[in-house]
Every structure is written in C-alpha cells, then in structure tokens.
Amino acid sequence: MAGTFTYNFDTSTFRGTSTIHTGLFIGGKWVDPVEHATIDVINPTTGKVITTITAGSSKDVDIAADVAKTAYKASWGLKISGTERGKLLYKLADLLERDADEFAALESLNVGKVFASAKAGDVQMTIDVFRYYAGWADKVQGKTIETNENKLAYTRHEPYGVVGQIIPWNAPLLMLAWKFGPALATGNTIVLKPSEITPLTALRFADLIIEAGFPPGVVNIVNGYGATVGQAITAHPLISKIAFTGSTLVGRKILKASSESNLKVVSLELGGKSPTIIFDDADLDQAIQWASIGIYLNMGQACTAGSRIFVQEGIYDEFLAKFTVVTKNLAAATGDPFAVGTQHGPQISKVQFDRVMSYIESGKNDGATVHTGGARHGTEGYFIQPTIFTNAKPEMKIVQEEIFGPVGVVIKFKTEEEVIEAGNNTAYGLACHIFSQNISRALRVAHSLEAGTAWVNCSQSADKAVPFGGYKQSGIGRELGEYALDTYTQVKSVHVNIGQKL
Numbered sequence: 404m405a406g407t408f409t410y411n412f413d414t415s416t417f418r419g420t421s422t423i424h425t426g427l428f429i430g431g432k433w434v435d436p437v438e439h440a441t442i443d444v445i446n447p448t449t450g451k452v453i454t455t456i457t458a459g460s461s462k463d464v465d466i467a468a469d470v471a472k473t474a475y476k477a478s479w480g481l482k483i484s485g486t487e488r489g490k491l492l493y494k495l496a497d498l499l500e501r502d503a504d505e506f507a508a509l510e511s512l513n514v515g516k517v518f519a520s521a522k523a524g525d526v527q528m529t530i531d532v533f534r535y536y537a538g539w540a541d542k543v544q545g546k547t548i549e550t551n552e553n554k555l556a557y558t559r560h561e562p563y564g565v566v567g568q569i570i571p572w573n574a575p576l577l578m579l580a581w582k583f584g585p586a587l588a589t590g591n592t593i594v595l596k597p598s599e600i601t602p603l604t605a606l607r608f609a610d611l612i613i614e615a616g617f618p619p620g621v622v623n624i625v626n627g628y629g630a631t632v633g634q635a636i637t638a639h640p641l642i643s644k645i646a647f648t649g650s651t652l653v654g655r656k657i658l659k660a661s662s663e664s665n666l667k668v669v670s671l672e673l674g675g676k677s678p679t680i681i682f683d684d685a686d687l688d689q690a691i692q693w694a695s696i697g698i699y700l701n702m703g704q705a706c707t708a709g710s711r712i713f714v715q716e717g718i719y720d721e722f723l724a725k726f727t728v729v730t731k732n733l734a735a736a737t738g739d740p741f742a743v744g745t746q747h748g749p750q751i752s753k754v755q756f757d758r759v760m761s762y763i764e765s766g767k768n769d770g771a772t773v774h775t776g777g778a779r780h781g782t783e784g785y786f787i788q789p790t791i792f793t794n795a796k797p798e799m800k801i802v803q804e805e806i807f808g809p810v811g812v813v814i815k816f817k818t819e820e821e822v823i824e825a826g827n828n829t830a831y832g833l834a835c836h837i838f839s840q841n842i843s844r845a846l847r848v849a850h851s852l853e854a855g856t857a858w859v860n861c862s863q864s865a866d867k868a869v870p871f872g873g874y875k876q877s878g879i880g881r882e883l884g885e886y887a888l889d890t891y892t893q894v895k896s897v898h899v900n901i902g903q904k905l
Contacts, residue, residue, distance in 0.1 A: 405424055405425065405426020405427070405433040405434055405435050405457065406424070406425050406426065407422050407423065407424050407425060408422070408423050408425050408454040408455075408456075409421070409422045409423075410423075410453070410454070410512065412508050412512075412741075414508075414518075414739075414741035414742075415741065415742060415743050416518045416519065416741050416742075416743060417504055417507070417508045417511075417518060417741065419504065419505060419508070421505050421508065421509055421607065423454075423509075423603055423606050423607050424606055424609070424610070425454065425455065425456040425457055425606065426456075426457050427457060427459050427463055427467075427624065427625050427626060428606070428609040428612075428622070428623060428624040428625075429463070429466055429467045429470055429620075429623045429624075429625070430467075430470040430474075430619050430620045430623070431612075431613060431617075431618070431619025431620060432619070433609075435457060436457050436458065436459045436460060436462075436463050437459075437460065437462040437463055437466070438460050438462065439457075440457065440458040440459075440460070440627075441455045441456065441457055441458055442455065442456050442457075442458045442599050442602075442626065442627075442628075443455050444456060444513065444600075444601075444602065444603065445600070445752065445753075446512060446513070446784075447513075447514070447515040447748070447749040447750065447751050447752060447784055447785045448512075448515055448739060448740060448748065448749050448783075448784045449783055449784050450753065450783065450784050450785065453512060453513065453603075454603075456602055456606070456626050457626060458599070458626055458627045458628065458631075458632075459625040459626055459627040459631075459632050460627065460631050460632065460635070461631060461632070461634075461635035463625050463627070463632070464594065464625055464632055464635035464636055464639060465635075465639070467594045467623040467625050468565055468594055468639050468641040468642055469641065470619075470620040470623060471565040471592040471593065471594055471620055471621070471623055471641075472564065472565050472592070472641050473620060474592050474618055474619065474620030474621050475562075475564050475565060475590075475591070475592040475621075477618075478618035478620075478621070479590060479591075479592055479618060479620075479621050480562050480564065480590045480591070480592070481561065481562070481590060483590070483618075484541065485540040485541030485542070485543060485588075485590075486540070486541045488540040488541075488587060488588060488590065489537045489538065489539075489540035489541055489588070490537075491537075491587075491615050491616060491617055492533050492534075492536055492537035492540060492584070492587060492588060493533075493534060493537040494615040494616065495533050495537075495611055495612070495615045495617075496530045496533035496534045496537065498611045498614055498615055499526070499529060499530050499533070499608075499611060500530050502611070503522060503526045503527070503530070504522065505607070506521075506526050506529075506576060506604055506607065506608075507521040507522035507525070507526045508521075508741075509603045509604050509607060510525055510526070510575070510576055510604055511740040511741055511748075512603070512740075513575075513601045513602075513603040513604070514572065514573070514574075514575065514601050514751060515702065515740055515748040515749040515750070515751060515784075515785075516701065516740055516748060517740045517745050517746060517747070517748055518740055518741050521740075525574055525576050525577045526576065528577055528580070528865075528867070529576050529577050529579070529580040531867050532577075532580040532581060532584045532867045532883075533580055533583075533584055535584065535867040535868060536584035536585055536587070536588040537588070539585075539588050539885070539888060540587075540588040540589075543560050543588070543589055543590075543888060543892065544560065545557055545558035545559045545560050545894070545895075546558050552902065553900065553901060553902035553903040554898060554899065554900060554901060554902075554903070555898075555899040555901050556896065556897065556898050556899070557896075557897050557899075558894050558895065558896050558897070559894070559895045559897065560589070560888075560889075560892040560893075560894055560895075561590075561892060561893055561894075561895055562589050562590035562591040562891065562892060562893075563591055563643040563644040563668065563891065563892070563893060564591065564592070564641075564643050565591070565592050565593075565594065565641050565642050565643060566586050566591045566592070566593055566594075566642065566643065566644040566645070566646065566891065567593075567594050567595075567596075567636035567637065567639065567642040567644070567645045567646070567667075568582040568583075568586070568593055568594070568595045568596070568645070568646045568647075569595075569596045569629070569633050569636065569637075569645070569646070569647045569648070569649065569657075570582060570595065570596070570597055570598060570605070570648055571598055571648045571649045572598035572600040572601040572751050572752075573701060573704040573705065573706075573751065573807075574701070574705075575597060575598060575601040575602075575603075575604050575605060576604040576605075576608070578648050579595070579597070579604070579605055579608060581648075581882045581883060581887075582595070582646050582648075582882075583595075583622070584887075585882075585887040585888050585890070585891050586646070586891050587617075587621070587622075588888065588891075589888055589891040589892050591644070591891055592620065592621050592622070592623075593621070593622050593623060594623045594625060594636055594639075594642060595622070595623065595624045595625070596624075596625055596626070596627060596629075596632045596633050596636055597624065597626065599626065599627060599628050599629075600751060600752055601751070602626050605624055606624065606626075609622070609624055629653065633653075634656075634660065637656070637657045637660035637661065637664070637667075638660045638663070638664040639664070640664060640665050642665075642667060643665070643667055643668065644667055644668040644669075644670075644890075644891065645657060645661065645667050645668070645669050645670070646669075646670045646880075646882075646890070647669070647670070647671050647672070648671075648672040648673075648706075649672075649673065650673065650674055651673040651674045651830075651831075651876050651877075654671040654673045654878070657669060657671065658671075668890075668893075669879060669880075670872075670878075670879055670880030670881075670882075670890045671878040671879045671880065672706065672871070672872060672873065672877075672878045672880075672882060673706070673831075673833075673873060673876060673877050673878040674706055674805040674807075674831055674833070674876070674877060675706045675707055675708065675805060675831045675832075675833030675834060675873065675877050676710060676711060676803065676804070676805050676829045676830075676831045677697075677707055677708060677709050677710065677711070677831070677833055677834040677835055677836065677854065678709065678711045678712075678713055678822075678825070678826035678829075678835050678836070678852065679694050679697050679698070679709035679711065679712045679713065679835075679836040679838075679862065680713045680816075680822050680826060680835070680836065680837050680838065680848060681694065681712070681713065681714045681715065681718070681722060681838040681839075682715050682819075682837075682838060682839040682841070682844065682845075683715040683716075683717035683718045684839055684840050684841055685718070685838035685839050685840060685860075686838070686840060686860070687718060687721065687722060687725070688725070689838075689860070690722070690838040690860075691722065691725050691726050691729055692729070693836070693838065693860070693861055693862045694709060694712055694726065694811075694836070694838075694862065695726070695729045695730070695733065696862050696863050697709030697712075697836050697862035697863055698710055698712065698809065698810075698811040699730075699733055699747065699789055699809050699811075700863050702747060702748055702749065702750055702787075702808065702809050703759075703789075703806065703807065703808040703809035703810060703811075704750065704751060704755070704807050704808065705807075705863065706805075706807075706833055706877075707833055707834040707856065707863060707865075708807070709811070709834075709835075709836045709862055709863075710805075710806060710810065710811050710812065711802060711811075711812055711814065711825075711826070711829075712726075712811050712812065712813045712814065713814050713815075713816050713822050713825060713826065714813060714814070714815060714816070715815075715816055715817070715822075716815050716816065716817055719813075719815045722813075723774070723791075723793070723813055726791065726813070727774065727775050727791065730775055730776065730789045730790075730791055731775060733746055733747050733789045734747070734775075734776060734780065734788050734789050737780050737781075737786055737788070737789075738781075738786075747789065747809070748786075749784045749785040749786045749787075750785040750786070750787055750808060751785070752785060753785060755785070755807065755808070756785035756787065758806075758807070758808070759787055759806055759807070759808030759809075759810060760779070760787065762800065762801055762804070762806045762808070762810060763777050763787075763790060763801075763810060765799075765800045765801060766792050766795065766799065766800070766801040766810075766812075769795075769796070769799045769800065769801070770794070770796070770799075771792045771793070771794055771795040771796075771799060771801060771812070772792065772793045772794040773790065773791075773792060774791040774792065774793045774813070775788075775789075775790065775791050776788035776789050776790030776791060776809075776810075777790045787808060787809055788809075789809040790809060790810045790811070791811055791812075791813055792810065792811070792812045792813070793812075793813050795812045795814060797825065797828060802814075803829065803830075805831065819844065819847075819848065822848075823848060823851045823852065826852050827851075827852060827853045829875075830875060830876045831873070831875060831876055831877045832853045832854045832855060832873050832874030832875035832876070832877045833854060833855055833856065833872075833873040833874075833877035833878070834854050834855065834856040834857070834858065834873075835849070835852040835854040835856070835857050835858070836857075836858045836859075836861070836862045837849050837852075837857065837858070837859050837860070838859075838860055839859075839860075842859075845859045845860065846859065853874050853875060854873070854874055854877075855871070855872045855873045855874050855877065855878075855881075856871060856872075865883065866883070867883055867884070868883070868884050868885075869883060869884050870882070870883055870884040870885075870886035870887065871883045871884075
C-alpha cells in the first residue's frame with residue numbers, strides 16, 4: 404500500500420499541514436511501483452531531504468497507459484460531453500482555490516519560490532487556466548464545408564486518446580495546468596511524469612482529481628526519472644501524443660523516440676536566451692523594474708528569462724547604475740521563501756547551483772566583468788547572488804547559452820538595425836522584450852525579432868488566453884489560448900454522399 408507524508412508548516416507567512424501520497428497515481432488509486440525504488444525530495448532552501456517518494460519504471464508506464472486507454476474508451480473521450488468535462492474542470496479550479504495556501508506552501512517548500520509570489524502567481528494562474536479551459540470544453544467543434552449540391556462535408560476535431568506529458572521543475576503546478584487544461588477539455592486521457600525534483604504539488608493535485616469526480620484512469624501520474632519513466636512515455640505505442648517542457652537536449656531525444664516508435668505527435672516548449680532591448684526613449688524607471696522581473700523572476704529559472712539586456716548607448720550608464728541598485732536590493736532581500744520581506748529564493752538543486760556557478764566562472768575566464776554579484780549567497784541551501792555581467796562579447800557562453808539562473812549580461816548598442824541582428828543571434832527563439840515610447844519602433848522591432856512571444860514595455864507577462872511557444876530551437880507547437888486545443892485534437896474529414904448516383 405502506497406504511503407503518505409505529512410509536513411507541518413509553521414512559518415511567518417503560512418501555518419498548516421499538508422499530507423501527500425508518495426506512491427504512483429494510476430487508475431484513480433495510489434499504488435506502489437512494480438519494482439521498488441525511491442527518490443529523495445530535497446528542500447533547496449536547506450539542502451536537506453523533505454521526504455522520499457516512490458519511483459516508477461517502464462512497467463508502471465505500461466500499466467498506466469493501459470488504464471488510460473481503457474478509461475478513454477469507456478468513460479472519457481467522446482463518451483462524455485464537453486459540458487460534463489467542463490463541469491469537472493470548473494470543480495478542479497474551485498478545489499484548488501480552496502487549498503491555494505497549501506499549494507503555494509508546497510511550491511515554496513519544494514521549489515524555493517517566495518510564498519507570496521507562489522500564491523499570487525503560480526497558484527492563481529493555475530486556477531485561471533483551469534477555468535479558462537473549462538469554458539472551452541463544450542466549444543471544440545469542426546466546420547461544415549461547402550463543396551457541391553450532392554455532398555455534405557464536415558470536419559470533427561477528435562482527441563488523440565492517451566497523451567503523455569512531461570513537466571519541468573521550475574513551475575511544476577503551473578506547467579501541470581498548461582498541460583492538463585487543454586488535454587482534458589478536448590477529451591484526452593493522461594499519463595504524466597512530474598519532475599523527480601519537484602513532484603509534491605502534482606502528487607497533492609491528484610487528490611483533487613479524485614475529489615472533483617474525474618473517472619478513474621483519466622489522469623495518471625507516474626513518478627520517476629527521465630531516463631526510465633520519461634523514455635517509456637515517449638516510446639510507448641499506446642500513447643499517441645507527447646507534450647514536453649524542458650531542455651532542448653531532451654526535446655531532441657523525445658523527437659527521436661517518437662520517430663523510432665509510433666510517430667506520436669510531439670509538442671515541445673524548450674529553452675531560451677531572450678533579448679531585452681531598451682531604447683533611449685524608454686520610460687527608464689519602468690524599463691529597469693520590468694528588466695529586473697525579466698531576468699530575476701523565479702531566481703532566473705524561467706525559459707523566457709531576459710538574460711541578454713541590450714541598452715542603447717544614450718542611456719546605458721544611467722540604466723546600469725539604477726539597475727545595479729535594484730539588483731543589490733534584491734540580493735539584500737534573498738533568503739527563506741517563507742520569511743516576510745524575502746524577494747529572492749534559492750536555485751532548485753545542487754546540480755543547478757553548480758551549473759549556474761560554472762557559467763559565472765566561464766564569464767570571468769572569458770574576460771567579461773562581474774559588475775555585481777557573482778558569488779554564493781550564505782552558507783546553507785542553493786542561493787546565488789543576483790548577478791550582472793558587463794563587457795561581454797557575443798561569442799561568450801554567458802551570451803549564447805541558457806544559464807537558467809539569476810545572471811544577466813548588459814550590452815551597449817547604437818542602432819535599431821544593430822540590436823535586431825544581435826537579438827536574433829541565438830539558436831533560440833522563445834521570447835523577447837522591447838522598451839520604447841515610440842510604439843511604431845517598438846512594434847517594428849517586435850515583428851523583426853525571431854521569437855514566439857514579444858512583450859512590449861513589459862516582461863514575463865503571459866496570459867491564459869494568449870498562445871505561448873517558440874521559434875527555432877525553442878520548441879514546436881503552442882500552449883495556452885485556443886491554439887493549445889489544436890495540439891490536443893486531430894481533424895477528421897467526413898464526406899457524405901447525398902445525391903450522386905453511379
């Protein structure tokens with residue numbers, strides 16, 4: 404019998420308990436894996452073990468896929484109306500809203516997010532996403548197409564059936580919603596692998612799936628490592644579509660596994676090296692605040708992080724001076740995510756801490772200047788000082804590669820044409836940020852940059868109704884908005900002879 408774990412929160416911002424099942428969630432029940440294995444879940448604030456969860460294998464994915472296929476044929480998919488699917492999604496959102504503080508606390512504990520940000524940001528956006536797709540559930544429809552008087556032709560948008568979903572560690576609850584919302588609204592069943600680093604909110608969320616009344620087997624959650632559970636999901640013959648958020652390296656592996664198995668449809672949301680471009684006519688104080696959010700949100704652990712900050716030469720010195728103050732203030736407010744006044748938490752893990760620090764050392768060795776930060780913060784946990792580099796060259800690793808940490812490079816530019824070329828000088832194309840009070844120029848630059856999302860005079864401002872995804876090596880397909888429904892449905896054309904005689 405799968406076990407449970409109870410954590411007692413006694414902090415200045417949240418007091419309460421959370422009980423989480425630590426097993427696998429398959430067929431509406433908590434089960435042990437076929438082969439016993441465990442994973443330690445670490446608190447990034449302290450570096451200590453929070454709890455241990457069970458780890459599945461390919462054998463558990465086989466069981467979950469079979470169960471999901473049975474549920475799709477018997478009690479989900481086209482067997483249930485969109486109206487009923489919508490009611491369940493609305494119920495799910497209501498339950499999460501009821502338990503918002505608990506889920507925010509779990510995100511703070513397991514991910515290191517500042518509690519207030521986790522509640523107002525991640526949890527609230529998750530609630531909003533489920534309500535948004537609840538509204539779409541009964542509006543997935545095809546078209547009647549005029550051909551000739553002897554034929555009725557129409558299309559149906561049908562679910563794929565069983566979909567596999569693999570979510571990352573940087574925003575586990577919100578990424579779960581981005582995947583679950585459109586998949587369930589369109590009638591698919593799910594086999595999900597949460598990150599082995601941050602599984603707690605996904606496991607707790609499974610209890611809400613039960614409480615909301617979803618039929619058993621519609622949602623299945625298999626803990627485990629990417630090389631075992633993730634690989635099994637990407638190659639499984641019963642899984643017809645895979646959705647993944649994570650690194651470009653793993654995205655390539657998923658495409659390869661799809662090509663070598665059943666050619667499952669793949670959508671990928673991958674890495675980024677997003678430019679933030681600040682022209683000399685920008686509202687400078689606003690641009691500085693938004694640029695800070697752009698790079699330091701979630702401790703820099705965001706695929707859309709504006710880590711290449713291009714500043715026009717007329718305001719470069721003033722920007723750098725003021726941005727340095729903001730960065731140092733953030734460093735002074737770094738600490739326990741549950742403490743009042745904390746604005747910046749830890750990196751997610753020792754591995755990620757070491758990775759970010761190695762990029763900082765690379766920048767130093769390549770000749771860039773550490774303007775501020777560049778070191779560990781404190782002695783416990785995985786904290787890194789918010790860091791600004793200057794005097795960096797385009798070919799340096801800190802300019803070209805995704806760091807996924809609180810490390811920004813400030814670069815001076817002269818002309819619009821120059822900065823467009825520099826902004827596009829990357830293998831990625833996920834997002835960009837443009838700051839100018841000349842809206843014609845801002846839009847011209849936004850249209851010229853090779854990125855799936857352009858934020859003008861703001862940053863990191865995603866919305867549930869607006870599609871999100873990348874160009875180039877930042878991914879395939881779109882999440883959020885009506886566009887996401889297309890990634891979870893396949894179009895069937897129906898031709899009906901109503902008059903033609905042979």
